[in-house]
Amino acid sequence: MSRTISFYDGTRTLDYLTIYGSDGFIIEDPGDVHTDLYGLETCLATFKVPQDRLDLVPPMFAFHPIFTYLNMERRRINITPGYLIITGEFAGINGGSTTPIYEIAIGLSDEPIVTHPKFVQYIGGKPSSPLNGAIFLDPEGEITSDDSVGQFAYFQHVSGGVQNALAGVDSYLAADQIVWRQKYYSTARPTLTTQVGYISSPIGPVPPTIGSGNWLLTGCTYEQRGNVFFICNEWRHSGRRGWNSVIYTS
Numbered sequence: 001m002s003r004t005i006s007f008y009d010g011t012r013t014l015d016y017l018t019i020y021g022s023d024g025f026i027i028e029d030p031g032d033v034h035t036d037l038y039g040l041e042t043c044l045a046t047f048k049v050p051q052d053r054l055d056l057v058p059p060m061f062a063f064h065p066i067f068t069y070l071n072m073e074r075r076r077i078n079i080t081p082g083y084l085i086i087t088g089e090f091a092g093i094n095g096g097s098t099t100p101i102y103e104i105a106i107g108l109s110d111e112p113i114v115t116h117p118k119f120v121q122y123i124g125g126k127p128s129s130p131l132n133g134a135i136f137l138d139p140e141g142e143i144t145s146d147d148s149v150g151q152f153a154y155f156q157h158v159s160g161g162v163q164n165a166l167a168g169v170d171s172y173l174a175a176d177q178i179v180w181r182q183k184y185y186s187t188a189r190p191t192l193t194t195q196v197g198y199i200s201s202p203i204g205p206v207p208p209t210i211g212s213g214n215w216l217l218t219g220c221t222y223e224q225r226g227n228v229f230f231i232c233n234e235w236r237h238s239g240r241r242g243w244n245s246v247i248y249t250s
Contacts, residue, residue, distance in 0.1 A: 024050045030066050039098025040185050043070055047086040064090045071226035091226035097186040102204045107177035114152045132166045133159030176239025183232045190231045192220045198250045199243050202235040213238040
């Protein structure tokens with residue numbers, strides 16, 4: 001028994017291949033369909049055609065004769081006496097898009113100690129009421145108690161007659177290296193490419209972050225597999241101070 005199938009080569013449909021022996025085109029092994037974490041389905045299939053029938057060799061991006069939502073992304077042709085053995089690697093998704101997978105990475109970075117939310121209350125105070133041996137200087141470089149001009153300079157090495165535990169401290173580690181990623185497969189190319197570099201709310205169940213702040217879309221990449229696309233959208237959190245809306249708003 002045989003039946004006719006069509007192969008799509010990316011621009012046109014070729015309606016001339018018949019499987020299970022008729023017209024010389026034979027499916028040796030239709031393969032098994034495997035699904036990965038992101039929903040991509042793949043299959044390795046083997047075909048056989050007469051050596052003089054190159055016209056029967058499936059073109060790249062041809063769809064699988066049984067699992068027609070899969071398209072060929074790699075092809076290997078071997079020659080045996082009288083026949084061509086074609087091994088095709090197929091990939092695709094059964095539908096418009098897969099369920100997204102989300103990832104988060106949280107790291108630490110150096111931030112100026114004066115930006116710590118507890119600086120005024122517990123760490124360094126302010127020019128009129130310094131804490132822990134904090135020194136504030138005016139624009140001329142003189143020590144000042146004037147809150148309107150004083151800028152934090154350093155902590156004294158000795159405070160209250162003892163070694164100052166904050167001596168030499170001018171920065172702290174803040175958990176503001178937060179990256180959120182959305183990964184999925186789709187039959188359509190991504191739509192966020194024009195928004196990269198601008199303040200943008202991330203897609204998905206974003207967990208609570210430390211402090212206030214906002215998000216910046218820092219990446220939108222995609223890779224073609226068969227006739228579908230693996231898409232990765234990436235956002236970065238600003239930390240407590242937020243991304244500057246003058247700079248990062250479209």
